[in-house]
Amino acid sequence: MTTGTTPTAATLKGTSTVRARCGGALATLALVLGVLTGVVPGSSAGATGPPPLTGITQITSGAMHSCALLNSGSVRCWGDNGFGQLGNGTTRDASVPLAVAGITNAVAIDSASTSLSTCAVLATGGVRCWGRNHHGQLGNGTTTDSTTPVAVSNITGATSIAAGQDHTCVALSNGEARCWGWNNRGQLGNGTTTDTLVPATVTGLTGAAAVSAGGGHTCAALTDQSVRCWGSNAWGALGNGSSATDSKVPVMVSGISTATAISSGFAHTCATLTSGGVRCWGQNIDGQLGDGTTTDSTTPVAVSNITNATSVSGGYQHSCVRLADGGASCWGYNYAGLLGDGTTTDSTTPVTVSSLGSATKMAAGQSQSCALLSTGQGRCWGYNGSGQLGNGTIAASPLPTVVVGVCEAAPDPGFIDVSTGANYYNAVAWLVRAGITGGTAPGKYSPNAKVTRAQMAVFLWTNAAKPTPTAPHTFTDVPTNSYYSTAVSWLIEAGITGGTAPGKYSPNAKVTRAQMAVFLKANTCGPTTA
Numbered sequence: 001m002t003t004g005t006t007p008t009a010a011t012l013k014g015t016s017t018v019r020a021r022c023g024g025a026l027a028t029l030a031l032v033l034g035v036l037t038g039v040v041p042g043s044s045a046g047a048t049g050p051p052p053l054t055g056i057t058q059i060t061s062g063a064m065h066s067c068a069l070l071n072s073g074s075v076r077c078w079g080d081n082g083f084g085q086l087g088n089g090t091t092r093d094a095s096v097p098l099a100v101a102g103i104t105n106a107v108a109i110d111s112a113s114t115s116l117s118t119c120a121v122l123a124t125g126g127v128r129c130w131g132r133n134h135h136g137q138l139g140n141g142t143t144t145d146s147t148t149p150v151a152v153s154n155i156t157g158a159t160s161i162a163a164g165q166d167h168t169c170v171a172l173s174n175g176e177a178r179c180w181g182w183n184n185r186g187q188l189g190n191g192t193t194t195d196t197l198v199p200a201t202v203t204g205l206t207g208a209a210a211v212s213a214g215g216g217h218t219c220a221a222l223t224d225q226s227v228r229c230w231g232s233n234a235w236g237a238l239g240n241g242s243s244a245t246d247s248k249v250p251v252m253v254s255g256i257s258t259a260t261a262i263s264s265g266f267a268h269t270c271a272t273l274t275s276g277g278v279r280c281w282g283q284n285i286d287g288q289l290g291d292g293t294t295t296d297s298t299t300p301v302a303v304s305n306i307t308n309a310t311s312v313s314g315g316y317q318h319s320c321v322r323l324a325d326g327g328a329s330c331w332g333y334n335y336a337g338l339l340g341d342g343t344t345t346d347s348t349t350p351v352t353v354s355s356l357g358s359a360t361k362m363a364a365g366q367s368q369s370c371a372l373l374s375t376g377q378g379r380c381w382g383y384n385g386s387g388q389l390g391n392g393t394i395a396a397s398p399l400p401t402v403v404v405g406v407c408e409a410a411p412d413p414g415f416i417d418v419s420t421g422a423n424y425y426n427a428v429a430w431l432v433r434a435g436i437t438g439g440t441a442p443g444k445y446s447p448n449a450k451v452t453r454a455q456m457a458v459f460l461w462t463n464a465a466k467p468t469p470t471a472p473h474t475f476t477d478v479p480t481n482s483y484y485s486t487a488v489s490w491l492i493e494a495g496i497t498g499g500t501a502p503g504k505y506s507p508n509a510k511v512t513r514a515q516m517a518v519f520l521k522a523n524t525c526g527p528t529t530a
C-alpha cells in the first residue's frame with residue numbers, strides 16, 4: 001500500500017492490478033506464431049512444451065509476485081512488477097520467471113505476503129533490495145523505487161531477511177536484528193515510531209536466529225527457541241495476551257518455548273514447534289490461525305490436526321505448512337484457490353494441497369501460494385492476474401501448476417539452417433525449448449521466411465494481453481484507424497521497437513522469422529535473461 005495507516009484486511013483482500021505483461025499465455029503465443037507464419041507449432045522439429053524451472057533452493061511469495069533462488073546464487077522473479085519488484089530493470093509484469101539483474105551470489109531471499117519489494121542476502125553477508133521504496137524499505141537512504149537491486153546501507157553479517165509490507169528487517173550473525181522503513185506502529189523495534197531510511201538496531205534483542213515481517217508487525221525467533229514480536233498489536237498480532245497496545249520494542253510471545261521456525265502474514269504469525277505441532281496467533285477473520293474458528297487470538301493457539309510440520313508460511317490471510325512426509329496443508333482464505341485443494345472454499349482447519357509431489361518448503365503470498373519440491377522445481381496456485389503463478393499464463397488455478405523456465409539458457413535447437421553464430425540463434429533455441437514452434441520441416445526453421453511488421457505488432461501486443469498505451473504513436477505511416485495502430489503505440493511505449501526511421505514504422509515491410517524470434521524473446525523474457 002502507499003501511504004496512511006496500516007491497511008485493514010478489507011483493504012487488501014482480493015485486490016489486483018493487471019498491467020502490460022512481459023510474456024502472456026504460451027499457448028496463445030504458439031497459436032498466433034503458427035497463424036502468422038504458416039507453421040504448425042510443435043510439429044516437425046519436435047518442440048516439447050515449456051520446461052520447468054529447475055535448480056530452485058528457495059521460493060518466496062509477495063503481494064502479487066513470487067521469486068526463486070537458484071543453486072547458482074542467481075534469482076528469478078515473476079508476476080506483478082508495478083514498482084520494479086521483479087528486479088529486471090523494468091516495470092512490466094511477467095508470467096514467466098525472469099533473472100534479477102546483478103544477483104549472482106544470493107543465499108536467501110524474501111518478500112512477505114503484502115510486500116511490493118524483494119530482498120536478498122548475499123554470500124558476503126550484505127543485502128540487496130529492489131522494488132517499492134516509498135517508506136525507505138529498500139534501506140539505501142532514499143525513498144526512490146528501484147527496478148534493480150540496491151545495496152542496503154551498513155549491513156554486514158546478515159543471516160536472515162524479512163521484507164514486510166513497507167519495512168524490512170535482518171537478523172545478523174552476532175544475534176542482533178536491524179530494521180528500516182515504515183515505523184508508524186513501532187514495527188522497526190527501535191523504541192520510536194519514526195521512519196528510518198537506513199537500518200536501525202532493534203532494542204534489547206539478542207540471540208535472533210531469524211526474523212519475519214508482516215503488515216505492521218515484526219517477529220524474531222531466538223536461539224533459545226522463544227519468540228519476540230513488536231509493532232502493531234491489532235488483532236493480537238504480538239501474541240502477548242493483549243491487543244490493546246502496540247509495542248515499539250520486542251515483547252515475548254506467550255507460551256512459545258520450542259519454536260523451530262516462524263512466519264508472519266498480514267496480521268498473524270505462526271510458529272512450528274520441535275514436537276511437529278504449529279501455533280498461530282493474531283487475526284483470524286478467515287480462519288488463518290487454523291484452530292477451527294474465526295476468532296482472533298492474542299496468544300498462540302494450536303493448529304488443528306498438524307503433528308509433523310517442518311516449516312510454516314504465513315500468507316496474507318491464509319497459512320501453509322510442509323509436513324515431514326513431503327506433503328503440504330493450507331488453511332484460511334481460499335480466494336481463487338489459494339489453499340490448493342481444488343476448491344475456492346475457505347477452511348478454518350488444514351486441508352491437503354492436491355497433486356503437489358514431495359514439498360520441501362512453502363511460500364504463502366497475498367494472492368498465490370507456492371511450494372518448492374525435492375526435485376528443485378516450483379509449483380504455484382491461486383490467483384494469477386499478474387502472472388504470479390509463473391506458468392506462462394494469467395489464468396487462476398486452484399491446483400498446483402508448474403513454474404516454467406522458458407527464459408533460461410536453451411540447448412541447440414537442432415536446425416540445419418540456424419547457425420550457432422547467428423544473431424538470432426539464442427532466440428530460436430528459446431522458441432523451441434519453450435514449445436512455441438517446432439520449425440517448418442524436419443531440421444529446418446526457415447529463418448528468412450517473412451511476415452509484415454504490422455502483423456508482428458499485433459501479435460506481440462495480443463501476446464501481452466492488449467494493454468492500453470498511455471500515449472499514441474507519432475508515425476506518419478501508421479493510420480490512427482488502422483487495425484494495428486494501438487499495437488504499434490504499445491510497441492513503442494514498451495521499448496520493443498523505435499521504428500525504422502524518424503517518424504516511420506514501415507508497417508508493410510517484411511520481418512523475417514529470425515527477426516520475429518528475437519522480438520518475441522525480448523517481449524517474453526525482457527532485457528535481463530539467463
